[in-house]
Amino acid sequence: MKSAWADRDAEALVAHGAKSGIDRDLALRIYTTRLLGRDPKLVLHGGGNTSLKTRMRDLLGEDVEVLRVKASGADMAAIEPEGLPAVRLSPLRRLRALAAIADDELVGVERANLIDPAAPNPSVEIMLHAFLPHKFVDHTHATAVLSVIDQPDGEVRCAEVFGGRLAFVPYLMPGFGLAKKAIEVFERAPASEGLILSKHGIVTFGDSAREAYERMIEMVSLAEDFITRNSKSRIIATLWREPEPVVAVAPIVRGACSQRDEEAEGAWRRLVLEFRGGPAVLSLLQSDLSRLSEGGVVTPDHTIRTKNRPLVLPHAEKGKLEDFARAAREAVGTFTADYQNYFERHNKRVGGGKRELDPLPRVVLVPGLGLFGLGRTKRDAVIAADIAEEWMAVVADAERIGRFESISEAAMFDGEYWPLERKKLGARQEPPLAGQIVAVTGAAGAIGAATAKAFAAAGAEVALLDVNLPAATLQAKAIGATALPVACDVTDAASVRAAFGAVAENFGGVDILVSNAGAAWQGRIGEVDEDILHKSFELNFYGHQRVAQAAVKIMLAQGTGGCLLFNVSKQAVNPGPNFGPYGVPKAALLALMRQYALDYGADGIRANAVNADRIRSGLLTPDMIAARAKARGLSEKDYMGGNLLGREVTAADVAQAFLHQALALKTTADVTTVDGGNIAAAMR
Numbered sequence: 001m002k003s004a005w006a007d008r009d010a011e012a013l014v015a016h017g018a019k020s021g022i023d024r025d026l027a028l029r030i031y032t033t034r035l036l037g038r039d040p041k042l043v044l045h046g047g048g049n050t051s052l053k054t055r056m057r058d059l060l061g062e063d064v065e066v067l068r069v070k071a072s073g074a075d076m077a078a079i080e081p082e083g084l085p086a087v088r089l090s091p092l093r094r095l096r097a098l099a100a101i102a103d104d105e106l107v108g109v110e111r112a113n114l115i116d117p118a119a120p121n122p123s124v125e126i127m128l129h130a131f132l133p134h135k136f137v138d139h140t141h142a143t144a145v146l147s148v149i150d151q152p153d154g155e156v157r158c159a160e161v162f163g164g165r166l167a168f169v170p171y172l173m174p175g176f177g178l179a180k181k182a183i184e185v186f187e188r189a190p191a192s193e194g195l196i197l198s199k200h201g202i203v204t205f206g207d208s209a210r211e212a213y214e215r216m217i218e219m220v221s222l223a224e225d226f227i228t229r230n231s232k233s234r235i236i237a238t239l240w241r242e243p244e245p246v247v248a249v250a251p252i253v254r255g256a257c258s259q260r261d262e263e264a265e266g267a268w269r270r271l272v273l274e275f276r277g278g279p280a281v282l283s284l285l286q287s288d289l290s291r292l293s294e295g296g297v298v299t300p301d302h303t304i305r306t307k308n309r310p311l312v313l314p315h316a317e318k319g320k321l322e323d324f325a326r327a328a329r330e331a332v333g334t335f336t337a338d339y340q341n342y343f344e345r346h347n348k349r350v351g352g353g354k355r356e357l358d359p360l361p362r363v364v365l366v367p368g369l370g371l372f373g374l375g376r377t378k379r380d381a382v383i384a385a386d387i388a389e390e391w392m393a394v395v396a397d398a399e400r401i402g403r404f405e406s407i408s409e410a411a412m413f414d415g416e417y418w419p420l421e422r423k424k425l426g427a428r429q430e431p432p433l434a435g436q437i438v439a440v441t442g443a444a445g446a447i448g449a450a451t452a453k454a455f456a457a458a459g460a461e462v463a464l465l466d467v468n469l470p471a472a473t474l475q476a477k478a479i480g481a482t483a484l485p486v487a488c489d490v491t492d493a494a495s496v497r498a499a500f501g502a503v504a505e506n507f508g509g510v511d512i513l514v515s516n517a518g519a520a521w522q523g524r525i526g527e528v529d530e531d532i533l534h535k536s537f538e539l540n541f542y543g544h545q546r547v548a549q550a551a552v553k554i555m556l557a558q559g560t561g562g563c564l565l566f567n568v569s570k571q572a573v574n575p576g577p578n579f580g581p582y583g584v585p586k587a588a589l590l591a592l593m594r595q596y597a598l599d600y601g602a603d604g605i606r607a608n609a610v611n612a613d614r615i616r617s618g619l620l621t622p623d624m625i626a627a628r629a630k631a632r633g634l635s636e637k638d639y640m641g642g643n644l645l646g647r648e649v650t651a652a653d654v655a656q657a658f659l660h661q662a663l664a665l666k667t668t669a670d671v672t673t674v675d676g677g678n679i680a681a682a683m684r
């Protein structure tokens with residue numbers, strides 16, 4: 001590992017900070033914090049923290065000594081001054097006299113001593129920084145260091161690798177107790193340049209930002225060199241038979257890792273998936289996985305992301321998907337039962353009072369294929385997958401130089417259920433569609449885009465399918481980083497297959513389909529060219545059938561029901577003159593919806609339709625509105641509001657109707673009318 005320190009960049013940041021009153025020490029603290037945060041071999045997803053002891057004026061203008069320490073869960077790579085809240089140092093130091101302090105009292109002391117009362121909570125490792133005397137303190141969970149110290153003889157390894165330059169602190173849960181232990185150890189070895197926190201990570205310190213940072217890089221490099229020099233070659237034992245592809249395996253894994261909601265019949269607690277393959281992952285999947293997976297996390301704060309251990313599934317051999325599905329469900333059943341036992345055992349040990357988290361795994365290993373990270377959102381799934389890859393990297397190297405050993409199960413439970421640690425995840429009021437995946441066709445159009453947006457706002461992960469990929473990409477960007485644009489021509493079976501494959505690979509499956517793509521053709525039905533009818537049926541009937549079939553296939557593999565929603569339009573119910581080429585396939589689509597409701601009700605798959613009319617969209621352009629309004633002698637406003645309520649109906653209104661149908665778990669074969677009132681188009 002090389003130092004990324006560059007004088008030019010450092011001085012540029014100092015100069016930039018000076019303009020807004022940020023002094024040199026703080027600017028350089030920010031600079032090296034970002035350097036550390038940018039390297040995933042040092043810091044991952046809110047792990048790691050840094051601090052600076054300095055002086056500043058408080059709100060009354062008094063000059064006080066403060067600790068500026070990273071805020072809890074803040075991203076070091078993008079740290080700003082607000083991400084390093086300032087706390088009066090002397091009250092923190094005085095806490096050392098206490099034997100122990102309750103978490104909420106400690107947070108109370110910290111908050112009471114913030115210079116800015118509105119600042120975020122400081123890192124849970126604040127006291128470690130407060131008790132150490134050094135001006136700059138850096139702490140990471142560096143990959144190579146963990147490989148060296150996550151060993152039965154970690155202390156011996158530490159001495160061997162770092163030659164006494166780092167003092168060894170035995171394992172204690174992060175927090176006040178660890179901070180007290182760390183300062184005791186340091187005071188016995190005051191010449192040390194940093195600390196090893198057993199089975200947790202590394203701390204370096206210095207008088208300058210550069211010194212603390214470069215010591216970190218040097219120590220991590222020593223660990224890397226040690227691993228290189230001492231690695232035993234590993235024998236790859238298994239050559240797996242060809243596996244089923246991710247697109248076939250993921251929905252089975254996702255379905256197995258779902259939980260029926262006992263409180264609402266038909267509801268499921270579902271997770272979103274993130275897949276990782278590649279040689280490094282596959283290589284560790286060759287190892288003695290059952291032993292390693294029981295081994296535990298590589299550093300304690302990973303428990304809130306990955307639980308205490310991953311789930312190991314059998315190989316998914318090609319042609320034997322049903323066997324795999326059965327084995328996967330059994331394995332998840334065992335995993336959740338074990339998790340519940342683990343919870344009960346340790347909840348009892350700590351005197352009860354903890355509330356059990358869902359028992360589903362967050363990391364699933366499939367030998368010969370790769371790993372899945374799981375989460376209630378795509379973002380959480382990505383984080384779980386990143387941490388799982390880090391786990392593999394640490395464990396692989398730990399096994400090359402010795403034997404991987406984690407913290408105890410009790411210590412993992414204490415980390416997983418530590419309220420201060422869980423706060424990093426944020427207080428979440430879960431939205432109604434959390435964990436669900438929706439695919440919307442025609443997603444670049446007005447109704448499709450509004451629907452994708454409404455479902456994302458309700459907590460679903462959304463895939464925006466459209467024949468116009470650049471337009472779908474623009475809409476996806478407007479929704480958020482995890483929205484997935486996919487090219488899909490619903491008139492082409494291969495394109496539909498590829499699109500649903502992409503959705504299943506990216507998110508793990510699909511729960512809701514909004515089949516919306518369509519276009520209008522006109523012609524008097526007795527004289528219309530048959531080609532036009534064929535074209536319209538291809539898009540307005542077969543297009544829906546193709547995507548519904550593709551979605552149902554995935555839903556059946558998941559085994560957790562699902563929901564098919566179709567845009568049937570008013571034409572299905574109330575045909576317009578010379579609009580047969582559009583209305584007839586839409587009427588067939590209404591029958592199609594009812595057929596799906598009938599044939600798949602027993603599988604928990606619901607099918608519903610929205611009958612909407614007169615929406616500004618690609619089918620009803622501003623020019624058409626102007627022409628039709630003029631032909632009827634109406635203003636555009638009166639034309640658009642030409643219904644019983646006299647209100648214009650918008651794409652967002654249609655989106656809300658789809659959302660309502662998705663949430664109504666006891667409703668199937670329903671048509672919801674969204675037209676402001678049109679008796680001729682009323683269903684009954």
Ligand SMILES: [Zn+2]
Pocket residue numbers: 048125139140141174200201301
């Ligand atoms: Zn830590």
